[in-house]
Amino acid sequence: xxxxxxxxxxxxxxxxxxxxxxxxxxxxxxxxxxxxxxxxxxxxxxxxxxxxxxxxxxxxxxxxxxxxxxxxxxxxxxxxxxxxxxxxxxxxxxxxxxxxxxxxxxxxxxxxxxxxxxxxxxxxxxxxxxxxxxxxxxxxxxxxxxxxxxxxxxxxxxxxxxxxxxxxxxxxxxxxxxxxxxxxxxxxxxxxxxxxxxxxxxxxxxxxxxxxxxxxxxxxxxxxxxxxxxxxxxxxxxxxxxxxxxxxxxxxxxxxxxxxxxxxxxxxxxxxxxxxxxxxx
Numbered sequence: 001x002x003x004x005x006x007x008x009x010x011x012x013x014x015x016x017x018x019x020x021x022x023x024x025x026x027x028x029x030x031x032x033x034x035x036x037x038x039x040x041x042x043x044x045x046x047x048x049x050x051x052x053x054x055x056x057x058x059x060x061x062x063x064x065x066x067x068x069x070x071x072x073x074x075x076x077x078x079x080x081x082x083x084x085x086x087x088x089x090x091x092x093x094x095x096x097x098x099x100x101x102x103x104x105x106x107x108x109x110x111x112x113x114x115x116x117x118x119x120x121x122x123x124x125x126x127x128x129x130x131x132x133x134x135x136x137x138x139x140x141x142x143x144x145x146x147x148x149x150x151x152x153x154x155x156x157x158x159x160x161x162x163x164x165x166x167x168x169x170x171x172x173x174x175x176x177x178x179x180x181x182x183x184x185x186x187x188x189x190x191x192x193x194x195x196x197x198x199x200x201x202x203x204x205x206x207x208x209x210x211x212x213x214x215x216x217x218x219x220x221x222x223x224x225x226x227x228x229x230x231x232x233x234x235x236x237x238x239x240x241x242x243x244x245x246x247x248x249x250x251x252x253x254x255x256x257x258x259x260x261x262x263x264x265x266x267x268x269x270x271x272x273x274x275x276x277x278x279x280x281x
Contacts (some may be wrong), residue, residue: 005211005253006196007246008138009034010217012232013134017061022074023085025222030241033246036092038115038219039082041106044069046099060229072230076105083109096120103129111135118142118170118198120153126193131161138217139163141187142170153191159232164194173235174200181206184213200235204245211252218249245251 009029015022029037031105044053044066053066061071074082086093089091095101098114103126114130118140121127130137137156141149149165155162167183179201196217197210207218221236237245263271 003216005215005249006036006217007034007249008217009037010035010219010220010221010236010241012040014221014223014228014230014236015074015230016229017040017073017082019078021224022082024091024224026082026085026091028222028224028242030089030091032239032242033250034091036094036113037086037274038093039074039095040214041095041102042069042073042098042118043105044073046101050212062256079105079109080146086140094095097126100126104201107133113138116140118144118168121147121192122157124151127152127155131156131159131163134159134161137161137163137176137199138166138196138219139165139169140219141196142168145183146190149191155245164196165191166217166219167210167215168198168200169200169232172232173202174201176201176203176208178205181209181213184210184215188214200227202235204237204241204248208243208248208252211249212256214256220245 010026011022011025015025026037026079047067048065053064053069055065056063057065057068059068059071061067082093092112094111094113094115095106096117097106097118098120108231113134114133114135114137116127116130116137116139121139121141121144139152165187167187169178169180171178194216195217197207197215197217199207200212200221207220211218221232222242223233223236223238226233226238227235
């Protein structure tokens with residue numbers, strides 16, 4: 001039996017450093033029937049240069065990049081609360097690390113899954129660290145060429161770590177005409193693995209189409225309000241949209257069927273009625 005699409009609600013940094021917002025987003029994912037929520041973890045001193053962190057940026061937290069980036073990061077105690085709350089709500093959580101320190105940080109939690117962000121797919125040291133953990137890993141493929149993906153696939157195959165690729169276009173928001181959903185089948189055929197879809201489009205139509213392409217996972221950014229502060233908010237879906245997405249995807253899964261032509265019992269009754277004149281004598 002074909003396994004159900006694993007639906008990931010990407011909270012990312014849309015919590016804006018506020019645990020109450022974070023919990024509301026977790027609740028939205030639970031109430032919508034998602035399988036997991038996902039976050040992003042960065043050690044800002046490792047990811048950004050001091051010159052960049054000292055540069056100007058107006059935000060709710062201050063006037064520098066350092067204040068903005070720091071404001072979007074949760075600390076250890078806050079991640080412990082995320083872990084506790086997700087266990088209470090019976091939903092999986094995991095995060096994409098943007099540096100080695102952050103991946104080490106995440107290892108203290110008993111997360112079932114790992115995630116490689118599109119931006120990090122060429123970071124081979126991080127790939128090796130994640131693969132050695134042996135957890136099933138979702139690997140996004142935005143901003144790549146085939147050689148980049150092949151190197152990542154090889155690293156995971158070498159240590160026998162299970163993974164699936166996720167077709168991704170890394171623009172925020174993505175234009176529908178750039179979705180290139182036929183890449184889902186291309187990735188599946190070329191790399192002989194399961195393939196999911198991580199979407200950054202406005203609306204739900206492209207995600208519905210992806211669900212009909214036989215994906216094994218679906219990830220969408222979520223938010224309480226698309227007008228909130230943050231670079232990912234405009235490419236996110238709100239709670240009502242999330243419920244619609246999950247409900248429609250589950251219907252699409254059922255509608256896809258097994259591809260075997262047969263007359264179902266209900267059809268046989270209709271056929272008997274509509275074809276009765278063909279058998280008159």
